Amino acid sequence: MNKPLSPNVAQDMVETHIPAEELAGSNEEADTHRAIIYRWLGSLFARELSEDMLAAYGTEEGQAFLDLLMTVDEGLFGELRRFIVPGEASAETIKALGGDFSRLFLGAGGRRSAPPYQSAYEGESGRLYGDATGRMTIMLRKLDMQLPDDFPEPADHISIQLDVMALLVETASPMQQIAFIDAHLMPWLPAFAERCKAFDKNGFYASASAALVAMVEIDRQRLEKSRNPQKQAGC
Numbered sequence: 458m459n460k461p462l463s464p465n466v467a468q469d470m471v472e473t474h475i476p477a478e479e480l481a482g483s484n485e486e487a488d489t490h491r492a493i494i495y496r497w498l499g500s501l502f503a504r505e506l507s508e509d510m511l512a513a514y515g516t517e518e519g520q521a522f523l524d525l526l527m528t529v530d531e532g533l534f535g536e537l538r539r540f541i542v543p544g545e546a547s548a549e550t551i552k553a554l555g556g557d558f559s560r561l562f563l564g565a566g567g568r569r570s571a572p573p574y575q576s577a578y579e580g581e582s583g584r585l586y587g588d589a590t591g592r593m594t595i596m597l598r599k600l601d602m603q604l605p606d607d608f609p610e611p612a613d614h615i616s617i618q619l620d621v622m623a624l625l626v627e628t629a630s631p632m633q634q635i636a637f638i639d640a641h642l643m644p645w646l647p648a649f650a651e652r653c654k655a656f657d658k659n660g661f662y663a664s665a666s667a668a669l670v671a672m673v674e675i676d677r678q679r680l681e682k683s684r685n686p687q688k689q690a691g692c
Contacts, residue, residue, distance in 0.1 A: 484683075491676065492623040494529060498672070499619030501665045502573050503608065505558045508551060514541050533671050536664040554661055561653060561662055571652035571662070575613040578645035589613040593621075593641065600624060615649070618642060619669075631680040638677050646670050 504510075513519050523541065526534040540554075560566035562573045572578075576587035593612035597603065600621065604612065618641050625634050650666035657663040 488626050490525075490529070492626040494526070494672065495619045495623040495626065497526075498665065498669050499616040499623070501662075502562060502619075503614075503616035505555045506551060506661075508548070511541065511551070530672070530675070533668040537661070537668060540661045540664070553659055557657055557659055557662055561657060566656060569656045571649055571656060571666075573615040573649065574611060575615075575618070575641060575645045576611070578648050586611055589641070589645075593618065596621060596637075596641075613641075615646075631684040635677060635680050635684070638673060638680075642673050643677070646673060 514523060523538055527538065560569065561571045564570055564572075572585070574585055575589035575593070576585050579587055579589055590611045590613045597612055597617075602621065602624070604610070604617065608616075610617065622634070622637060622642065625637055629637075646666070647670055650663075650670045653666040654663040
């Protein structure tokens with residue numbers, strides 16, 4: 458059974474990354490690259506940054522992983538890399554980012570928060586555990602995925618959705634990936650990113666959410682072109 462969201466997925470991504478030089482070339486390798494980035498972005502909204510996670514970026518593998526991010530798109534990940542500087546992130550910085558995480562995603566900010574659930578952005582009420590949760594629950598069942606016991610969040614949490622997207626990158630057709638993006642990501646991620654931008658005091662999660670939206674938009678365009686190569690060639 459596929460199980461999303463390893464508790465230490467961000468650290469795992471750093472320690473088990475595939476070198477950038479091995480990702481250039483075939484479509485299969487490019488898809489591996491995309492899946493890694495989706496899981497990593499999802500992990501940023503699943504757990505607060507910790508000293509151990511930041512320390513992992515200070516290793517040789519961690520530096521190579523950061524370099525890999527920059528090869529995807531320097532503009533997307535350049536601002537994030539400013540925050541993830543091993544050896545320069547003080548305990549005070551980590552504490553401040555933890556406060557941002559709590560205010561934005563755990564409800565401590567009240568109306569000045571950015572709920573990380575699709576349901577919160579659907580309809581007038583924005584009630585959690587809405588239709589989006591049900592649709593994602595069905596999706597997880599079809600993919601034979603289960604929610605981890607140590608991540609007690611509804612199925613339409615952003616990290617769950619991005620983990621599903623990573624799996625689809627590895628296993629599904631471009632059309633199926635586009636369908637998931639259109640149904641589960643783009644209807645609400647721009648609004649989520651706007652709330653992060655408005656209420657994030659230190660800017661890390663504003664940058665992370667902006668990078669996520671940009672990547673999904675770019676990825677959808679790439680998928681559309683791969684599905685319609687004749688249109689890309691102007692036929």
